[in-house]
Amino acid sequence: MSTALDQPQRTTAAASLRGINKSYKHFRLNNIDLEIEPGTVNGLIGPNGAGKTTIMRIMMGLVMPDAGTVSVLGHPISSREASAKQEIGYFSDDMRLYKSESLAFHMQFVRSLFPSWDEDYAQQLLTRFGLSAGQKVKGLSHGQRVKAQLLLIFARRPRLLILDEPTNGLDPVAKREVLSELMQIVHDDTRTILYSSHNTQDVEQISDTITFIDRGQVIASKNRDDFLEGWRRFKLLAPQGWQVPAIDGLRTESTFGNLRVMTLDRYQSDMEDRLQSSGATLEASEAMTLEEIFVAAVSRGREENR
Amino acid sequence: MNAHAIQILFLKDLFLSRWPMFGYFVGGLLSAMVTCLPGEMAGFIGFIMMVTVTIAAGIHLIGVLLLAESVDMTRSFVMSLPVSLLDYSIAKISVVLIAFLIPWLGMLGCLTVLTFVVPDAKQGALAFLVPVFLFMLVGFCLQLVTAVVTESVGWTIVVVVLGNVLLNVFLKTLREHPVISKLGNITSIWSAKARTRKVRPSSRRWCSHNTETDSVR
Numbered sequence: 231m232s233t234a235l236d237q238p239q240r241t242t243a244a245a246s247l248r249g250i251n252k253s254y255k256h257f258r259l260n261n262i263d264l265e266i267e268p269g270t271v272n273g274l275i276g277p278n279g280a281g282k283t284t285i286m287r288i289m290m291g292l293v294m295p296d297a298g299t300v301s302v303l304g305h306p307i308s309s310r311e312a313s314a315k316q317e318i319g320y321f322s323d324d325m326r327l328y329k330s331e332s333l334a335f336h337m338q339f340v341r342s343l344f345p346s347w348d349e350d351y352a353q354q355l356l357t358r359f360g361l362s363a364g365q366k367v368k369g370l371s372h373g374q375r376v377k378a379q380l381l382l383i384f385a386r387r388p389r390l391l392i393l394d395e396p397t398n399g400l401d402p403v404a405k406r407e408v409l410s411e412l413m414q415i416v417h418d419d420t421r422t423i424l425y426s427s428h429n430t431q432d433v434e435q436i437s438d439t440i441t442f443i444d445r446g447q448v449i450a451s452k453n454r455d456d457f458l459e460g461w462r463r464f465k466l467l468a469p470q471g472w473q474v475p476a477i478d479g480l481r482t483e484s485t486f487g488n489l490r491v492m493t494l495d496r497y498q499s500d501m502e503d504r505l506q507s508s509g510a511t512l513e514a515s516e517a518m519t520l521e522e523i524f525v526a527a528v529s530r531g532r533e534e535n536r
Numbered sequence: 537m538n539a540h541a542i543q544i545l546f547l548k549d550l551f552l553s554r555w556p557m558f559g560y561f562v563g564g565l566l567s568a569m570v571t572c573l574p575g576e577m578a579g580f581i582g583f584i585m586m587v588t589v590t591i592a593a594g595i596h597l598i599g600v601l602l603l604a605e606s607v608d609m610t611r612s613f614v615m616s617l618p619v620s621l622l623d624y625s626i627a628k629i630s631v632v633l634i635a636f637l638i639p640w641l642g643m644l645g646c647l648t649v650l651t652f653v654v655p656d657a658k659q660g661a662l663a664f665l666v667p668v669f670l671f672m673l674v675g676f677c678l679q680l681v682t683a684v685v686t687e688s689v690g691w692t693i694v695v696v697v698l699g700n701v702l703l704n705v706f707l708k709t710l711r712e713h714p715v716i717s718k719l720g721n722i723t724s725i726w727s728a729k730a731r732t733r734k735v736r737p738s739s740r741r742w743c744s745h746n747t748e749t750d751s752v753r
Binding site for chain 1: 538540541544548552608609610612613615616617618619620621623
């Protein structure tokens, strides 16, 4: 995924959002531009209330934006919402099944709306997820409920999966089962996944591209490897009066006595030498985890907006 | 508009509302039977039961099939499927209306049949009960439209309360209506001649036709 401003407009995008604005009483999505390439796994990371769910709901036509256009799998959502949804599998944590009915009822209901329903795959998922078709939804645990909903989505073989925090609240075993199934789906190059979470480890594990969102704004959007390779943390012992040399991409800087900790988002291999030659002693040059990168990017973004 | 999706949504909701629908249908039939029992008190109790069943069915079905979808968060699930808001609304309005009409028609049909089958039934009461049933149907339609448009429990309750207040006004107006009050006398019995005649379009003719009611028991 990338911001639309970075790349030329492509009609083959799995999903495209341009100039999306949406205002609520205490929250505003501000000029969101996103383009999702087909056959990729896209992670959407943001703190709670950042706007991830609103973006996904707008992509599904469940929320109408105040401004901007949305196109999903070639269908303009404003006019062909139902056609688009024929090829989308959408999961949201605030989505529930009919609690008085069984999983079999839901399977039959969804099957009747999707000619693409794969019954053999549905039966395999029932076994893999340890679910019983005859069990009433009200008797399912949270993990079983999530897996039941994912089964109903996966078995219809959608071209685009929009998953809003699917691993939220799952125990480690259930989370592994869900992620493992997603990894299998990822192997199919024709299918695109948009996956949101505030758990960076899950996103890092499966995503090709990652977008950070905070307070209704996209603050960074890149290939996962570009994030991990581009960000670096330096720990330096600096003499009295030492000045930070001009370095591109310096994002945060902290001082603890004579120890300086700096993070950069445009790391180059000669940077260690340049810092050493400026008079400081390089104590450590560390790669950062996606979570650390996310926190640094959000902190910097909030400082800039202050 | 996707007719196939509307049909699937309609059948799904009809299935989900099968037990309340059955309950109100049976309750409606029992109420109609009580109304046709001999004695003024039975007629009064039966009438109150029928009004109660009709009002309860309306509120319950709108609540279960429409408003609860937002509260229970099942609406997000349905709307994630290939249906538009128009498909969803058409299916919902149709199914709630049908689910209400089944007990409503059952009650009215049972009442009409029993009126002419049970020897001691107060046949003249039909002239009073049919307008009451039609009034409650219109009231239900207004509640349904309010629920669909506002998706608000609060506004729907306001319309329900308003409908019930107006029902009382309507009942009073009916009771005081010179023709209806005469025909609606629960002790009136229609003559065999009147029963075999076709109802004519003109109300004057209909009224004069019903002046052939037999004497008071």
